[in-house]
Amino acid sequence: MTSDQYAAATRSPTDTDVERPADRSTEPAAIAVEGLTKRFGSGDDPVTAVDDVSLRIDPGSVVGLLGPNGAGKTTTIKSILGMVLPDAGTVRIQGVDVAEAPRQAYARVDAMLEGARNDYWRLTVRENLRYFATIGGVAPDSVADRHDRLLDQFGLAEKADVPVRNLSRGMKQKVSLASVLASDADVVFLDEPTLGLDVESSLTLRRELRRIVEERGLTAVISSHDMDVVEAVCDRVVIMNDGRIVADDTVANLRQGFETSAFRLTSPDLDADTLATVRDRFDVTDATTREGTTTLEVATDSDGFYELTALLRERNVTLASVATVEPDLEDVFVELTGENETGHDGGDSR
Numbered sequence: 001m002t003s004d005q006y007a008a009a010t011r012s013p014t015d016t017d018v019e020r021p022a023d024r025s026t027e028p029a030a031i032a033v034e035g036l037t038k039r040f041g042s043g044d045d046p047v048t049a050v051d052d053v054s055l056r057i058d059p060g061s062v063v064g065l066l067g068p069n070g071a072g073k074t075t076t077i078k079s080i081l082g083m084v085l086p087d088a089g090t091v092r093i094q095g096v097d098v099a100e101a102p103r104q105a106y107a108r109v110d111a112m113l114e115g116a117r118n119d120y121w122r123l124t125v126r127e128n129l130r131y132f133a134t135i136g137g138v139a140p141d142s143v144a145d146r147h148d149r150l151l152d153q154f155g156l157a158e159k160a161d162v163p164v165r166n167l168s169r170g171m172k173q174k175v176s177l178a179s180v181l182a183s184d185a186d187v188v189f190l191d192e193p194t195l196g197l198d199v200e201s202s203l204t205l206r207r208e209l210r211r212i213v214e215e216r217g218l219t220a221v222i223s224s225h226d227m228d229v230v231e232a233v234c235d236r237v238v239i240m241n242d243g244r245i246v247a248d249d250t251v252a253n254l255r256q257g258f259e260t261s262a263f264r265l266t267s268p269d270l271d272a273d274t275l276a277t278v279r280d281r282f283d284v285t286d287a288t289t290r291e292g293t294t295t296l297e298v299a300t301d302s303d304g305f306y307e308l309t310a311l312l313r314e315r316n317v318t319l320a321s322v323a324t325v326e327p328d329l330e331d332v333f334v335e336l337t338g339e340n341e342t343g344h345d346g347g348d349s350r
């Protein structure tokens with residue numbers, strides 16, 4: 001399915017208010033972007049990093065921003081945050097135009113870009129957390145409990161009095177995350193928050209983020225190449241490619257927009273000759289035999305599936321189980337952007 005077909009088959013990118021609680025319908029959008037465009041360079045080879053992007057994010061929602069390298073995610077986020085000056089378009093945060101009243105617009109916004117933020121390496125972990133609370137306009141003592149809780153959750157309690165420069169990169173990142181999550185911000189941007197995090201910390205991040213969203217109605221935009229995190233925490237996913245939005249919907253709707261086109265069969269007696277015939281006639285995406293059971297994954301439509309089962313019946317192959325393979329977010333992403341999500345090389349932000 002192409003992105004155009006997808007767009008036709010599902011909702012339009014701006015039609016995002018469905019399923020929102022009624023009491024929120026009159027609130028201004030947490031983030032409203034209209035016609036955002038940003039070009040880099042000039043002359044023969046300008047790059048349109050963001051191409052007429054419009055987006056409305058409701059308060060209390062967690063939105064995943066996905067796209068292959070160079071899709072325009074970071075430029076979109078930096079334009080929303082006022083770190084990049086767009087060539088066209090408007091950005092409003094909680095109803096306030098960032099070009100007209102930047103201080104007011106960004107007063108309740110916090111961000112962690114490129115997997116970390118500029119912690120002060122000579123200060124201890126706790127001093128950093130207190131420092132960022134202060135510059136965020138919060139009395140540090142009033143959020144000390146949050147800091148303790150987050151340090152504990154991220155396994156950093158023992159490091160609270162250690163200078164940040166003596167921590168590993170992953171630990172530094174956890175300090176950055178703790179300081180964003182402990183802030184009183186209404187809107188947070190997390191760019192590659194799980195980059196370099198161990199599995200347990202990644203799970204902690206998911207749990208803490210969902211808890212804060214439920215308790216405080218936080219709005220979060222998460223740019224990530226980590227599909228599992230996006231699937232786990234995001235209500236909605238925006239996929240960008242070549243500076244444009246190619247899909248904007250819930251994970252469930254995105255999956256539904258892509259018909260199942262693969263089947264998984266298991267058999268205790270699939271012989272090599274039949275397997276070779278199946279491989280000749282069908283698109284076998286996986287075939288593994290373990291402890292006498294062969295698992296076969298075949299990409300085909302339902303007609304192809306009936307042909308396949310007829311062939312197996314002819315050859316007296318027993319089928320132990322048959323299941324459809326549901327597309328996951330990764331499949332949707334690959335279909336829309338033509339790219340595989342690989343790891344992000346990221347690099348240290350310093």
Ligand SMILES: Nc1ncnc2c1ncn2[C@@H]1O[C@H](COP(=O)(O)OP(=O)(O)OP(=O)(O)O)[C@@H](O)[C@H]1O
Pocket residue numbers: 040041047048049067068069070071072073074075076344
């Ligand atoms: N400061 C800059 N000067 C020139 N071109 C830039 C600049 N920043 C970004 N670009 C270009 O704009 C396009 C979008 O880049 P951007 O960093 O927004 O993509 P991205 O989706 O965040 O990618 P990644 O997943 O690799 O972080 C790319 O072609 C990039 O090379």
